[in-house]
Amino acid sequence: MRIAMLGLGSVGKGIARAILEQDLGLSLTAVADSKSGRIEPSGIDIASMLEQKERTGMCGTPGVGAADILASDAYDILIEVSPTNAETGEPALGYIREALSRGMSVVTSNKGPVALDYQSLHLLAKEHGAYLRYEATVCGAIPIMHTIESGLAGNTITKLYGVFNGTCNYILTRMAEEGLTYQQALLEARELGYAEADPTYDVKGIDAAIKLVILANAVWGMEKTLDDVEITGIDGVTTAAIALAEEQDLTIRLIGEIIPAEDVLRVSPRIIPKSHPLVVEETLNAVAIDTEMAGEITLIGKGAGSLETASAVISDLLFIRDCHGRRS
Amino acid sequence: MRIAMLGLGSVGKGIARAILEQDLGLSLTAVADSKSGRIEPSGIDIASMLEQKERTGMCGTPGVGAADILASDAYDILIEVSPTNAETGEPALGYIREALSRGMSVVTSNKGPVALDYQSLHLLAKEHGAYLRYEATVCGAIPIMHTIESGLAGNTITKLYGVFNGTCNYILTRMAEEGLTYQQALLEARELGYAEADPTYDVKGIDAAIKLVILANAVWGMEKTLDDVEITGIDGVTTAAIALAEEQDLTIRLIGEIIPAEDVLRVSPRIIPKSHPLVVEETLNAVAIDTEMAGEITLIGKGAGSLETASAVISDLLFIRDCHGRRS
Known part of the structure; x- marks a missing residue:
């Protein structure tokens, strides 16, 4: 499955590393941080992307951003781990809506959008045959939703x-x-x-x-x-x-x-x-x-920590990969 | 999915009741206790079967037993909750082998067969495209395997x-x-x-x-x-x-x-x-x-208790029902 990721802070880096190091059947095809982005439908070289991010603070090319990634056909699942405003849920809320509206499944660690707008996001996912997963929003590494x-x-x-x-x-x-x-x-x-x-x-x-x-x-x-x-x-x-x-x-x-x-x-x-x-x-x-x-x-x-949050996001990704049969 | 169950002690009764009372998408089509059995491909009337068991000690007709059920085409998943010998795993081990060999998935609460013969049962399941699930064998209601x-x-x-x-x-x-x-x-x-x-x-x-x-x-x-x-x-x-x-x-x-x-x-x-x-x-x-x-x-x-064990068996049944995509 092809993964697009918005946000490349410590959680995003942890997820990228897990995709790189483990044989999860997942390919990272698009990523954006606050200043740049890249879209590579054949699969991003994660090691060199992380090295560039470390060296320059940018994961890709300036001018490529969330909107470009969301509008592309380069992904099946969106990982939304960008910083959000707890009061409005934005910009994460808009990103999630856009992906679900296009029939793409979404995994997020952002409490804001899920707490503020769960019912409407849930319906949107259902309507478009997509999954919406958010294990990481409650108690970090503890798999409450899965349990x-x-x-x-x-x-x-x-x-x-x-x-x-x-x-x-x-x-x-x-x-x-x-x-x-x-x-x-x-x-x-x-x-x-x-x-x-x-x-x-x-x-x-x-x-x-x-x-x-x-x-x-x-x-x-x-x-x-x-x-x-x-x-x-x-x-x-x-x-x-x-x-x-x-x-x-x-x-x-x-x-x-x-x-x-x-x-x-x-x-x-x-x-x-x-x-x-x-x-x-x-x-x-x-x-x-x-x-x-x-x-x-x-x-x-x-209940917190970047690696722990990455763990929860990955468990959600694998749930979707395994086509669990229950729609969000 | 059509369920056959071998064993109708307190765990088996708990499972039967859950299938009866909840809308799980499961139909009980065969059941046997130590003295009797019944096979009804169109679905057993669970309430009346449990009432008969309570009244007579038998769930069905004397002479109908595990071998008849295993050889029938009346089921997709076998629930194996009969009493077993901890040293040989029998007769449960034989029942499980027979069902898996016929390509039927198996859920069991019996420690014996799984502890004694895991690798060979695992291979048998794989070979025949069936699931083998045993959450109930370790710590009752605690969902260790699922977690x-x-x-x-x-x-x-x-x-x-x-x-x-x-x-x-x-x-x-x-x-x-x-x-x-x-x-x-x-x-x-x-x-x-x-x-x-x-x-x-x-x-x-x-x-x-x-x-x-x-x-x-x-x-x-x-x-x-x-x-x-x-x-x-x-x-x-x-x-x-x-x-x-x-x-x-x-x-x-x-x-x-x-x-x-x-x-x-x-x-x-x-x-x-x-x-x-x-x-x-x-x-x-x-x-x-x-x-x-x-x-x-x-x-x-x-870690024990008949209702708790029934809960673990049912979580395994629903895992198989939802076609998780990973073969045992």
Whole structure:
């Protein structure tokens, strides 16, 4: 299958390397970064393209861009891993719409488009007989979507809850372990690169809430937006509250949960037993999937990182390659 | 797709009910228990068949058996959930060979045949263009096989390790929690139905070792047998050793591990930090999958139970139904 990729940051490079080094039956035929692009229907020499990108900052020729690639006939699947605006989803949203409208399947790691416009993208894919896949948008390397649709196929999912934000989990872990205040732990997370200069998006629970919106719409066909999520962040959690919990073998974690029967989407700090599978350390993510046959299945892994995101994108590519038979 | 099922114990009944109650695109056309059977190419009335089984102990007509079903043209997929002999794998092994030889795909929950004869069954399936699926043989409801082949597709699996036996995990949990001796905890496990009258198979690590053999052969194409596994059971673990570990926030679990680079398959009690994702409580199972892109992904869930096993069988059926494109 011929692959076009928009975006060549650390995730895009990781994907290109995997296509180069492994025998996946995939050929990279078009790629664009913010300044340049190239289209080679017979297959790009990935090693030399990456070398050029490293040397010059450009993967191809200036003037060749996303629009040229999208309009070309050089690809079967679009990988959309460009930087996006979380509020509008653009320009990724437009790229994805354009590819789906042309009947091309799309794999993306961008939360924005999927959280903002899932139902319309889903319909567009269906209408044009294309796949839309987005495993990488929720909890990085953890294969939540694949597990629900494949490993737990035939089950009704009754509830989903978990630790969806590694930054918050790091801060809460450090407050519990070392008795740090919220501000001290946040400072430490910033120094280690786990928190942004403006940490609002993470610590206020917004990032976790966006993941709940994606899951609610994808797993249950709901039509939720960020406004439908009850959100409480971790910035009000005190060291004293955590210490009190720890005395009773409990701790505090930021838990996101979807309970379809009660129409609830909620992100909030919760007191849970330290022996609970969701109590993971540092920046790990964890998701518990409740089902009526398989019981509760919990998945734990790295929720962020470029190689981890590349892994999720590649699993989606291979799903499409293997023609799974279910249209998005 | 037309399904034939050999075995109608609690797992088989669970599968039949799921086919009846859910719109899975599957039709049950043949079934046999130890005393009777029925073949109805146009589709069995599952509700009335289950009612007859409940009332008479027989699902069909005496004299109709596995051989008749296997030789018929009434099915596309065989579900093999009959009782088996762990040492010979029979009669399940023969049933599976017969179906695969006729080009029919097979889904089984029987560890014996898969652990004893994986390579030859795998070849037989390949030769006849059939699928052989066995998710239910390792850790019940936990979708290990699906996760490796689908959710982590494109990853190299560098190591697999975990808690593969719920009976041992229950005993070790209770020894740590309540300071019970091994004998006291074993007695409690027996009373609760978590341990057999003869617990050798579980507490000596043999059950966990069989699961490692299946995973080694299936995931890496090894040709291992039970003799290749270094096995130490939990019957030598003392309350004092656990108490000492707990003082330092550590505990003891029976860990099975496969390290392909070192050609190691090993089951043994290990000291691990209590905060480690593999430290699960009571009868839960947990498996950590190490990969080079996705990092470490841990799956936790119920490793036994008839409904949980039925869930795994159904996920395999749906995999085949969806024509995944990869031959066993």
